[in-house]
Amino acid sequence: GFEGLINSLMSELPPDIVTYNRPVRCVHWNNTKGGENPVMIECENKEIIAADHVIVTVSLGCLKKHHSTLFSPPLPSQKLLSISKLGFGTCDKIHVEFEFPWWDAECEIIYLLWEDEEKVSDEMKDISKHWIRKVSSFNVLKHSESGSHVLCGWISGYEAEYMETLPEEEIKRSITELIHTFTGDHTITPRRVECTQWFHDPWTLGSYSHPAIGCSLQDLKNLMEPLPKRGAQSQ
Template identity: 25%
Template sequence: MVQERFDTVVVGAGISGLVAARLLASQGQRVCVLEARDRIGGRVYTDRGGERTTDLGASWIHGIKGGPVHQIAQGFGLPMLEFTVGSYQAGGRPIAYYGPDATRLTADETEQFVADAARIDVELAGVIAAAPYATSYAEVTRLAVGAVAEREGWDADRAARVIEYFDHRSEEQYGVDARKLDAHGLEDEVIDGDEVVFPNGYDELASRLADGLDIRLEHVVYRVTRVGAPAVSTGVVIETERGPFAADHAVVTTPIGVIGGIVFDPPLPQTVADAISKFEMNAFEKVFLRFAQQFWDPDVYAIRRQGEAALWWHSWYDLTKVHGEPTLLTFAAGECAKQTRSWSDEQLFASVLDSLREIFGEDMPEPVQAQRTSWQDDPWTRGSYAYMALGCAGEDHDRIATPIDDVLHLAGEATWGEDPATVNAAMCSGHRAAERILGVELAFSRLVDPKTTAE
């Protein structure tokens, strides 16, 4: 079969791949994007069934000052709404807290808990800095809480509430039990400025980035061969079930969970392969509940439950203003997502509703519609995003992206160290790959206007 020849072949039409391809094409390169799915966007996926618009994948820009996504979304004129609570913060926006007995905390009790969480956040910085790799996030949070509790005279219940808060943060931020996340796995988080969501769907960003690109859907890549390596590489051959593609360069953006399904010939350098092996895909699913009428307080961003009864279902986010109908979003995260993975929809929704009824009573109405995600079962992700397993270092993100023989580049959210597991990380990694291939600096604004030269 005759190979098609390109300057660069990009594997994956998620945000990282689309950004790399768009920037390379803006510089006159002939670029092809190969995508295994029958759609673009990757983990940016908006369901538009019926009259509803639901982001089943990425939802938030976690800090509009922390990266280029907000800048590019503004440049494309995409509508956005402020919703600053997606980073699992204790305060900052109105949150209705309910204690272990399911009664709502008073304003003073809430203020005290929020202050306690903020106090431990400060303490954590030093504890994490002193912790060796392979120390878990659970270990450092307990050390931090224990130290403050002893100095300031906290009782056991007060300390327990803060410990469980940080355990839940690990689950909601990285979709993993705090005992399995490396202590350094949350220190690279960059949240600067308000958080925003997309009322018309996050996939509008992917669509605008993809405009004008040569994208081949349903092309499953199974082998990447560096021609001439390990001597002097003269290019890359990308083999798919629909035939081979040749190029001077390749950018592979497949998630950590599926990159092992691609044969690299010669094999990836040991430093790159070792770095990849230190990451794992998480277990993180969304559960949407839509109601005919709103029965919770209309002035809160979220509802949170404390105590053992909230081991799994502890946070519900009010998306009413985003969705245009009374809607609560909760997450099955970490062990909860793993254990409920095989549950029927009916079983899962009943479990969530039972937890809500402990707060709002048996008269709470049934939802008019419920929906769940199943990223763990998606063959092209095998999870929602990557997390740092025990022993992983922050530098391992960047090690994955080390250019290989000057022809092969790995990109994607797991390869960006500043704020991994975000769309910002995906965008930045695709931008970096394009700059490395071209050998020039490129303004992010070129994604909106290819002729621009300034940031």
Template identity: 30%
Template structure:
């Protein structure tokens, strides 16, 4: 996801938050291999949150079992190499890869290789497929930034308006300006994972970010998980059906293949899985948790990688932005030639269009995306020789991409989800941390936070 960081509040907030991250890092360095001897923990989900928790608890001597529905670890952090260059099925960028970013720390530990992506190295096209000139690009970006600034400067945090409503109230003409609407879609809907109709105007841009220009991991993003998973007892291909935390002495986790018991359970399944009530909790989750799960937004982002024999595009340009109807339809493309030898264009559908794209067959998706490319490059567009497509909204173990604040949500709707329930069930995952929701580092931090709770309880 793209991170166009223009929020002026962010600098101050990130200085404040760095201290929290440092605290976690300190704990990671100081391990007591016996501290949790005799303590058992069942962790549901082998994404970065679950693996992060399992790794920290295991290092402290806990007996940890990780239960994962898919036949592989990683969840929304998964790299596919079948095209010769990394196709990141879920997370693609390390956002803000400064040295205090926990994901960057994991990447450094495996000697990852990166390529900086440059938002400015982009060419934008109008709805007819003609390139916008510099003045027009400036006008579009200024208009987009102007709305964000206006909201930033005038909205109370509890204002109930959506981003769409905010645009309508401030500059209604923008709604009929395809270029400006493209910017809201390609930048904001992509970054936040939800349609502007559904994003909370005051909250969508209030989250936090680490410093530094975003990078892609050219050695493969999911490599960073290997040291976390090393030595863990991970039960793959087992779907958790119920979590019973009614007994004071522990938790019973039942899967389609068996039962696991522990003193604690960390449940790191995605928000989509919780929304769909795919796991039966006994007793049911407290009302405020259920309300927050229902209220938070969970949209999708669809990725389609098309590999060609020859490039028909300028191989030096990193991004191609294409104004499309309807909004969100394959409107942003990443050129792999800027960091690999493969002739791959990675197209993105975002906002509500992503929900539609996810339901297309791969063939329909390719046809739909090629239609957008033809509008710009016409008959220069070749036949793809290989494709990779994602369908996150219909993936039964995820049911969407990442969480976002809807009108009426508060920051605590995210953060309070991470509060332990009855001292033995803890929810973790990217949806349980407002400041870093929708990121790998946010998810990882929630896994560490859940583990910290257990360490503190037992010490």
């Protein structure tokens, strides 16, 4: 993943300069109490960090849920409107491990195509029955040194959010039935499954932003605009 990139960037920083486990309660971005630092960071443990500038890179999901308490004074109405207009959703991965590969050696991706689309529409009312049909494909991951054979399934939307609430055994059972349906081979049994939990992760509350209906490029520019506005000293 991106771990190699992060490690490379971290290697250029002085040791012990990055602080972990310091959840931020509020960014006081227009400090009027005087002092040399115009920005004060209030942490959950009541620690106060003074700064000249702050770059906020939390997910759009966190901004949507916590903007009213995360910034003091509140963000300008233009930024708040853009936060509400931009779309943010969930796309999860389902890693499925097998003892032996049942796919062709040259296979890189497996797409799932349902013939009975009408049945899918009928089942839309009960997400507990149809969520597994939202698994659109499986990527074949490279064979690891440990000897495991892994497929990476993709699921998005409300079905992904629902999937995150299910126990691992239930997900494993549904994935097994899905594979049996498409292959006709009922001897295929996954060793285990492991799923991402982006929607229920309090630090992300989802995984992907997207241009929703009604938003524009200007909304992206509004989020990038520093505060205070141009012409004043940016923080």
